[in-house]
Amino acid sequence: MRGVRPEKAGRPGGVYTQVWDGYSLAERDRRWSAVRAEAARHGFDCILVPLGDGVNARYLTQFRASCVVLPTDGREPIAVTDRGSRNAWFPEPRLTTRQWAEPVAEALLDSGMERARIGVTGLRGGIFGHVRAREGVVSHSPFAYVQSRLPRASFEDATDVLGRVRYVKSGEEIACLRLAASIAAAGLAEVRPDLNEPTLQARVLGRMLRLGSEYCPPELSASGIEINAVWGTQIAQAVQPFAEVPAQLRDAFDRGLEYLRPGCSFGGLVDALGDAVRLQSLGAGDDGPLVTPSSPAAIRGLMIEPNTAFVWKPSLGGLSFGRPILITDKGVQQLIS
């Protein structure tokens, strides 16, 4: 898309909203293969990304809105998407006009899934995906309809099948994350404690939009601002207090950077830094693991892996300071210096 006037490239007009879709076909194949492998490991015949789980649908299609059926046996996935949509990953998707239930049921039936074990993303919050949505993100009426059309199939939550794959970033994703981080840095440069809230939001968002970021809402509090810049669906987050960062908080931040390296556990980070720990995976939104002092054993026991990205935002006395980081083979790389 970059550098091309879309109407000359034969893009459809009308209601379709163009979103960034610059990942390569190799990246597409990597994602699909990795999801198939993870789904097979869990014994699913296919993965269904239903209406409501836009984050996972975009991961598999690069469409703004879609539903996906991805058979585990290596067949091509079927994408159901908004009228007018097509891209390099899906030159001929199945198009719909505001009706999702029937086309999704048809996609499952056409894939031979009437008696299958179907892994559904977004039914529950997971460790790696939709971490704050404990009861998931799926839209009820179309999903209930799909279940009624396939009464002999079983539908089970597979949020972490995709979440686990999304957790480890490819080279292309890391490149996008670096660009997002540079946009977040530009947004941070606009933060001034003397600005009122609307003006602060306007300056920060205005700067990031000029640089091409997608919108992801900032969080403002009396003590600081959390900025989210997006490029290639990768969200880079930074947390900046309005006051000077206290030495103790800066020390906690630095100690965390020293700790975080492949092979160490998240539990070890909590043991080392206690109540200050706030670490969350970065990706397309609501990613995990989300590591806090109250994280369950399932998260504390996870080992840190290379090519994962986080916002490391320790908090002390109600004040947070955070920056996006990348875990490499050798340790931590700060994405905003």
Next chain:
Amino acid sequence: MRANAAAAGFDAVFVPLCVDGRNLNLSLEQSMGVRSDGRYLTQFDCAAVVLPSDGRPPVAITEEGQTNGWFTETRAAHGKWGRTMAEALLECGLERARIGVSGLRRGRVTHARATDGVVNHTSYAEVLRRLPNARFEDATEVVGFVRYVKSEEEMACIRTGASIAVAGIERMTETARPGLPAAKLYAAVMERMLELGSAYYPLALFASPLGTRGPRFENPPPDLMLRAGDLITHETAAVWGGLIAQELQPILLAGLPEAWKPVVDLQRELFYAGMELMRPGLALGELIDFVNGFGARRGMKSLILMHGRGYGNDGPLLTPTDRGSPELRELRLAKGNVWVWKPIAYSADETIEFSWGGCVEVAERGGRQLVPREPRMVCVA
């Protein structure tokens, strides 16, 4: 709303947890619309509500038990919305009741684009499991027809939003020029509206040579440049008090070609003639027929384009592809309706298309613009 519910034979209205619009990734309107009933009844961004029809106060459920001026107490879900909503229904004595659920299906005047509804599956399935003897039926219209007529306070909010959107358009007109990255134009408009206190609602922007139609952008890439001859069309929306206003003003980066002038004139005439017709009691079908026949009487063509304004995804939705179902045609206008009114005029051969519009309220004597402006093409040569 209690009166509507009782008239429909419901013992209570239930607004369940709805999906997250940002994750849903559908249109702007659907994103804002998904949790709009909860917002309407509570002023919380995300809330579920049980409103018994017998006059008892409603019960609201929020994630953390938040409070505000309307609700000094709410039930905290702490992630377990299904259980908490079911408990609220049971405590209201509704275990065998007929419960009207808002958002299971699209409505005529709310959730207008959400054919498949907006309700969160896992939590709603838990409610159904815990109340096996209750009857749950769609009641989207019960809530919708209350939202359909705006109060004076709501009207004032939409008017403020419309004035902010107009300020955004003024910034766009000042800024747009050939050679400017579309992202800079976009950011300048958004920045202006945020400064004025609007909540974030992405500008929808089209920029393509006159006579063509490019894709719709909500975040144009930085290397997409505006060029001489481009027609910039957009939907500029501002949000005040949770209510969304929308204003439109096409901007042409060139002089207006002669062939376009009669079409622009036709659209202006149609805009005012349609407003004159918008009196309380008019059936929507009459308005549709009037607008769609208006151009032909002048040797050109015209089509209706309008949709309700409010908390998001408001109807009626009348577009060139969604117009004139029997249910919509019989819908009657009421004093206090607000829509974005943006009828389309076409040349006889349909090669030229022009739409201009903004927020219009239905008053006793017809439609009235919330921010008076005149339909025209703005040309930046």
